[in-house]
Amino acid sequence: MDQMSVVRSDLSVPLGTQLFWQLRYQIATGEYAPGERLPTVREMAAALRVNANTIRGVYARLQEEGWVVARRKIGTVVADPLPRPHDDALEMLLDRAFDEASRHGVAPDELAAAAFARAAQRAAVGARRLLFVECDESELEPFVVQLEEAVGDRVESIEATTIAELPERLAAGDVDAVVTTAYHAEEVRPLAPHLPVVSLMLDPGFLEAASEVAGLAAGTLVGVVYACRTPRQNVAGTVRRLGPALDVVEAAAPDDPRLADCAVLIGWDEPGRGAPPDAEQRLLPWNFGVDPAAFVHLRRQLGL
The missing domain is CATH 3.40.50 (Rossmann fold)
Known part of the structure; x- marks a missing residue:
């Protein structure tokens, strides 16, 4: 294997999780190119001295997320296209983080553990960037004001747009959840199929x-x-x-x-x-x- 993964039994992170993270990173950063074959389950298990069932589970998870595909008579190959395009931003971000951690006396393992814990903590907080949607421009501000009063201290941002402009706004990204009134929930949900859409009941x-x-x-x-x-x-x-x-x-x-x-x-x-x-x-x-x-x-x- 040209791209050797390394798993460590002295870490609290399960071996399968360690390998999954490494392979996903290697694919995302281009160490494994689209169309390139990964080592067979037997080859990977022998090289890492890990149970073959663990390797099969890792490959299955990579396939579920769209990073690899299984091809008859070939094996497991890197998907083309990938779930997200490769660029150097991730490597640069990590290098800066490790350099900064080193200056503060933080070991790589400690940084990785803290990053995992912080990511889990942030995920538990839930949606942080809300987008309120209504049919008419004049309705946006009154509802946004009410949202700010109710949850403004719990989120990063609350923006607003009309139903007509919703597809363009979602294409720009930076939205975790869509909020609308009960009147428009059925209109809005098909326009935001990959985001949670919460409808608000109106005051009686x-x-x-x-x-x-x-x-x-x-x-x-x-x-x-x-x-x-x-x-x-x-x-x-x-x-x-x-x-x-x-x-x-x-x-x-x-x-x-x-x-x-x-x-x-x-x-x-x-x-x-x-x-x-x-x-x-x-x-x-x-x-x-x-x-x-x-x-x-x-x-x-x-x-x-």
Whole structure:
């Protein structure tokens, strides 16, 4: 074997784990090139004086993670392409870490053990970079403010974007988890298939408005004004269930001429938001804060 791996029985790290880490590092840094054959299980076991079943387990784990593939009559070869492209950054980072540790009198084994423990500790903390997603730009800031108050001291960053811009933002990276409202969870999940997506239940503060809607006379014309289609449709659907005999108008903009005939307008966040400023209609707020229990759910889901 040109690339000799070394395992040590005097370390607390299991032999299989030591070998797995070394082989993965050797592949990631180009010591084993794509398409190159690894030693057979028998060759590796004899060279390292390790049980053949341990080697088989290591090779199986490398294959599961996409670093190697098994080919008939050839053996285990390095995958092409690799799970991530090779560059020199990892080697340079490690060299700097070992040099700095040496200057402080920290032995390589001690640094490696501490790095493993710290990595486990960081993983236990959970998602550190959150991305909040809503359908409309105007909705982002109020929800982000609530997230900052609830979990801002437990995460590194909370950013926000719209559903339309979500794919581009995810392509840029640096996101550990996506947060959205319950209204948009089904839209957002397919756009972020490899990240946890947590939906927030909304504050039941709109129940007061819902109660008033339920008391309206049959045939009353009610306008639901909101730029974003999904929450507009959801609220309109709720209004129809509360008052089956009501006539409901859904409008994306406050200048929709159909609103002029509405006796009641439902707005957002404050009475009449989105409604014509000179409207003479009865204006009902439909507030969308986050239920405090939703933040408990968020912390549990993301390990915060």
